[in-house]
Amino acid sequence: MKILIVDDFSTMRRIIKNLLRDLGFTNTDEADDGNSALPMLKSGKYDFLVTDWNMPGMSGIDLLKAVRADDNLKTLPVLMVTAEAKRDQIVAAAQAGVNGYVVKPFTAAVLKEKIEKIFERIQ
């Protein structure tokens, strides 16, 4: 299971990386926005994408749309972990095809629950 973590703050990437490791996912890479994440996704054979929304350069929602528009990536499970809390935004993310939405600040238990739910559905 190879996971890409996209967030512009290195501390948040590190927190998510640690939580994922606790859940048994040790194979993770990091990117700081959509622009650096997309080429990695295209060449890297990732199984799961965890992304923030608000980032300089390419935002998380644009990254999600780009992933869904790419024939090779369109089935990639995407979990959004973000401080964006407007109802419109959550609806927009759902319409763009997000698989899970975790709003910051979040707990390890919430992250675990959402990730498990996503994989349950896929299997």
Add this chain to the structure above:
Amino acid sequence: MVNQANNQNLDPEVTEKLKAQATELMAQVNAGDYGKAMSLINDLNEVRDQSLYREVGRLTRSLHEAIRNFQIDPQNPEQQEALSKMSDASDRLEYVVQMTSKAANRTMDLVEDAMPRARLMREQSKLLRDDWQRLRRREMAPAEFRELYGRIDNFFLTSADDAESVYNSLSEILLAQDFQDLTGQVIQKVTTLVKEVEEHLLSLVVMASHVDKITGTVHEIDAPEAVSAEQGVGPQIHAAERTDVVSGQDDVDDLLSSLGF
């Protein structure tokens, strides 16, 4: 300063002139001297214009002063210092970002060091407990017991060291929170500055609206563009009081399940 700009309070000099000339105008019209009456109307116009110019002049001076108070037009060392207060504010906030990031990374370094030790201690003591119980139930062969004896010895040695190191990490994590004191002070200073600037800005706006009123200027203001949430707007303050914002993960889950998730 603001009251002076009120166009209801014309100069006494102007009102005197108005009164005098109005009476004279009535007299000339009654007397049938229309030529003189017309030239009086001209004079009246001039008085009005002059008072208008004077008001505008006064407001312009007030505006200028307000702009100077706003500290964007440094003309002496004192104002230069005030201006540097503004750029200093961004430096200060940058410092807050650095401090908080340093503290977060320091804390995570320590946590990442302590967690594997705690996990190892947990695993080792669980193994030893199971073996110990087998020994108590006399289910253990002598060779196995000798091996257990060595492991217990080793566990005492390493667990004391590991506990010590976890303890030290926790105590350093405690110290790493000292940023809150420093960043708190910095943020309070910046907040005070923002409030000051807000007050100056407000008096600028009031002043400008008086100038508009006096000169009869009407601005065509386009409706502000709706901010697109596409780019992301960051964390919401007072989320609990708003209906367009979710107040936590439960809200998100409810919303998503209402959409069929």
